[in-house]
Amino acid sequence: AQSVTQLDSQVPVFEEAPVELRCNYSSSVSVYLFWYVQYPNQGLQLLLKYLSGSTLVKGINGFEAEFNKSQTSFHLRKPSVHISDTAEYFCAVSETDAGKSTFGDGTTLTVKP
Amino acid sequence: KAGVTQTPRYLIKTRGQQVTLSCSPISGHRSVSWYQQTPGQGLQFLFEYFSETQRNKGNFPGRFSGRQFSNSRSEMNVSTLELGDSALYLCASWEGVVGYEQYFGPGTRLTVT
Numbered sequence: 001a002q003s004v005t006q007l008d009s010q011v012p013v014f015e016e017a018p019v020e021l022r023c024n025y026s027s028s029v030s031v032y033l034f035w036y037v038q039y040p041n042q043g044l045q046l047l048l049k050y051l052s053g054s055t056l057v058k059g060i061n062g063f064e065a066e067f068n069k070s071q072t073s074f075h076l077r078k079p080s081v082h083i084s085d086t087a088e089y090f091c092a093v094s095e096t097d098a099g100k101s102t103f104g105d106g107t108t109l110t111v112k113p
Numbered sequence: 114k115a116g117v118t119q120t121p122r123y124l125i126k127t128r129g130q131q132v133t134l135s136c137s138p139i140s141g142h143r144s145v146s147w148y149q150q151t152p153g154q155g156l157q158f159l160f161e162y163f164s165e166t167q168r169n170k171g172n173f174p175g176r177f178s179g180r181q182f183s184n185s186r187s188e189m190n191v192s193t194l195e196l197g198d199s200a201l202y203l204c205a206s207w208e209g210v211v212g213y214e215q216y217f218g219p220g221t222r223l224t225v226t
Contacts (some may be wrong), residue, residue, distance in 0.1 A: 034214065043117070043203055043217035051138070085140065090156065100169040103156035 002027040002093050006104035015083055021076040021107045023091030033074040034092040034101065035065055044090065051074050052075065061085070086111045115139065117206050118219035125224045131192040134221045138185050138206030144168070145187040146215060147179060149203040159202075162187055163209045191223075200226045 007022040007101060022051040032051050048059025049063040065076045074091060088108050092101040118137045126132050136146050146169075147159040158171040162181035179189040185206070191198055201222050205215035 036217075041219075043219045044205075045217070046214050049214050094155075096169070100158055100161055100171075102158065103148075105155045 002031065002095050002102045004091050004093050004102055004104035006091050006107050009105065010108045010110070012110045013081055014079045018079050018083075019077065019081050019109065021091075021109065022088050023074045023076065023104060025072050025074065025091070025093045027072075027093060027095055029095050032094045033065075033067060034064070034094070035059065035074070035076050036090045036092060036103075037061075038088045038090065038106075040087075047075050047076070047089075052105060077106075081109070081111045083111050083113060085109060115212055117204060118202050119197055119202075119218040119221050121221060122219065123222045123224075124196050125226060127226055128196060130194050131190060132194060132223060133188050133190045134202055134204075134223070136187045136189075136204030136206070136218060138187070138204075139216055142206040142208055143185055144207050144209030145185065146205045146207075147187070147189050148203045148205065149173075150220070151199070151201055156203070159189065173174050177209075194225045196225050199223060 003026045005024045013019045034049045035047040037046050047063050048057045050067045051056050058064045063078050088106045090106050091104040094101045137193045144163045146161040148156050150156045160179050161169040165181045173204045176192045181187045182204050201220045204218045207215045
């Protein structure tokens with residue numbers, strides 16, 4: 001069975017500082033990996049996805065993530081955050097397809113001025 | 114393209130009642146997945162429908178059911194509501210083919226009193 005662990009429940013950071021949100025997964029087979037963002041009272045929006053190929057994935061809003069198979073990790077990074085990046089971030093894994101994803105518990109990113 | 118729409122956005126029901134939630138996917142998408150989001154359990158997969166057939170199912174009791182129509186619109190039904198069913202119910206649609214990602218609707222906030 002697949003599982004996802006987001007290592008930090010809350011990450012406070014100052015505006016224009018870099019940030020890393022950590023995600024580890026567990027699976028016995030090859031997986032597809034996703035990062036989503038959720039703003040208050042909204043649904044989830046896809047930031048980026050890893051299906052295969054290059055392990056460095058670039059997404060929207062300046063985010064990127066690196067797939068590390070040996071460490072079973074898929075950490076999300078942004079070199080310089082903005083106040084508007086304050087939101088809940090979810091890492092998700094799927095062994096079959098995007099339609100059945102297992103989500104982590106989420107990381108609340110708070111960007112302070 | 115119009116996004117995923119969910120109706121109603123907010124709903125208040127009484128314990129023991131039943132409820133039906135609706136999801137209209139993005140035009141052309143054949144797959145619809147449902148997720149339950151609660152503060153305690155996080156995001157949990159309910160089921161996925163593809164071309165009117167249930168393709169995947171999560172670990173929820175039989176009180177939770179769904180269906181998909183020929184136009185890909187989907188409904189989920191919860192019978193004999195319990196207080197613990199209070200949650201944000203998210204619907205996601207996608208093409209249903211590996212390589213594509215899910216697009217989430219804004220959710221239906223269900224409160225059971």
